[in-house]
Amino acid sequence: MKKIIATLKSLHILVLVCWLSNASAQKIDVKEKAKNAATNRADRKVDNSIDKGLDKIEEGIGGLFKKKNKSKKENNKEKSDEESKGKNGKKNDGDAGNQSQPSFASYNKFDFIPGDKILAFDDFMQDAPGDLPAKWNSTGAAEIATINGSAFNWVQLSGGDAYFNPQYITKMPDNCTVDFDMIINYSKVEYAYYQLRFGIEIISSAAAKAQTENANVSANTGICFNIHPYPDQEIYAISYVKGETQLETKAQFAALSNPKPIHVSIMRQQQRIKIYFNDKKVYDLPQGLPAAPNYYLRFSALIDNRNDDKNTAKMYVSNLRYAAGKPDMRNKLLTEGKLVTRGILFDPGSAIVKPESAGVLKEIAAILNDNKELRVKIVGHTDSDGDNTKNQQLSEARAMAIKSILVEQYNVNEDYMTAEGKGETQPVDANTTAAGKANNRRVELIKL
The missing domain is CATH 2.60.120.200 (Jelly Rolls)
Known part of the structure; x- marks a missing residue:
């Protein structure tokens, strides 16, 4: 036994000597190590910035698009947080304007x-x-x-x-x-x-x-x-x-x-x-x-x-x-090639679709699912109130939100839809009256 222990100690010392010899034979470039460490640190900062940017985009369109690979626990927490908020993204406080909306699924x-x-x-x-x-x-x-x-x-x-x-x-x-x-x-x-x-x-x-x-x-x-x-x-x-x-x-x-x-x-x-x-x-x-x-x-x-x-x-x-009017959306889209609706509703300045839009969305989804090869472009339009740039961004976010709901809620094929916004650039009525502005706040589906 003593001979075995002595042999093991000798082998341990030999390995340590070999490792030190190899380390001394190689020159460690301290500057290069520091440079790599700094690069890695910068990459981590960029990744964090990208994540924060994605979070802001998700928040801006009502959380309709979620980043992938989140744990079940995280998704459940997000769902709970969303359900506890009112339509303005604030905790319910009893004021009429902050009451939580009915579930979209209930419609x-x-x-x-x-x-x-x-x-x-x-x-x-x-x-x-x-x-x-x-x-x-x-x-x-x-x-x-x-x-x-x-x-x-x-x-x-x-x-x-x-x-x-x-x-x-x-x-x-x-x-x-x-x-x-x-x-x-x-x-x-x-x-x-x-x-x-x-x-x-x-x-x-x-x-x-x-x-x-x-x-x-x-x-x-x-x-x-x-x-x-x-x-x-x-x-x-x-x-x-x-x-x-x-x-x-x-x-x-x-x-x-x-x-x-x-x-x-x-x-x-x-x-x-x-x-x-x-x-x-x-x-x-x-x-x-x-x-x-x-x-x-x-x-x-x-x-x-x-x-x-x-x-x-x-x-x-x-x-x-x-x-x-008595809307005939199927004929408008399939025969005339363009469907215009003012029945998809949003809160002011928001891309969150109101649940009372469900009747229109269901009809659109039925048309698209019955004609699976039909390709359409979803176009959002706003009135002229507010900043031009923000209206453009808002119209884009609303079009994307509609596309997302059609995919996630009604199983429409995502590959056959595109979405874009025109902001306030294509009015169909005067922006000087409340009715005119309401007519300009619209969504168009264009047959491609």
Whole structure:
């Protein structure tokens, strides 16, 4: 054993001597080592800068494009962080403008597609807070209000028995759409079922006066959607001809009990009426709107203040969009070679697609998936508000966001789509009116 240990020690010493001899025979270039170390360090800094740049790009287009090779834990954390943020990328704080949006996936049955041409658009930015909207008539208390976190103004509707008419929605075409954001705010102070009601009405006479609590006076034909937010969150539909009820039915919508913005979408196709609250189709009435020569839109409020001296019950409306036409997107793209839509919506200055765009996106995806060899170019356009360069970048980011959703959500072949932005360079309407700007904010699909 002692001989074995001695032999091992001798071998160890021999190896060490050989290694030292070899090291001394080679000259170590200290300068070269330092240079390589500096280069490696610089490369690491460049890599870090690139990663940060990619992070900024991802953030700018709403996190739609994720870098690869992230761990499952990291992806779950990102998902959790996104779900906890509101539409402005801020933590929810209870303000209406910062409320988190409904999940895009929840709109899988949403089939609302707005009309081709916008006839009117109103975000009330042209009106001063506290004033009656310039283009509205009212028999009650209507005034412009601001809401914390919101990028636009709202018209606040309240009153004991009041009616509110936007004067630009008159003589509605047989095929048209109206959609808007709505907030209903009220205190649950012993309100009885009949003491609080808001209405969305399509009526045959714009000059109807507040004679009764219902719109179905003898001079009128039309349909009312009466909203009772408390206590049962019920929505009544009443269709009538010259004051006589033809149809009456009710539905429920639980979100009325939570004062967050609700997106309301109404589609008229001659006598057929559809109305959606967020992703839910509340009514689809094939004979809901009786035949009449003209129709107008108005809102109503019935508030009994006996149990609420502060009159806290109010309805707020903004982003009111009125459009004409019955879109035929399949024919436009396949036959005419160009599809133009204003139904893909974004927050101001953002490339995050709003979930109420789902009806349009589903139809586009169906066309592309049914015609798998069809190649298209997605082109984003903006209005002229803001900086030219930023509008160009925004239009590009929006086009890319749409392409990404079509690929990731609807399984459209990515190789058959390209995306680009034109910014504000190709207007199709005047940028001097709200409706003109809304027409210029569009997305085009061009057949290649």
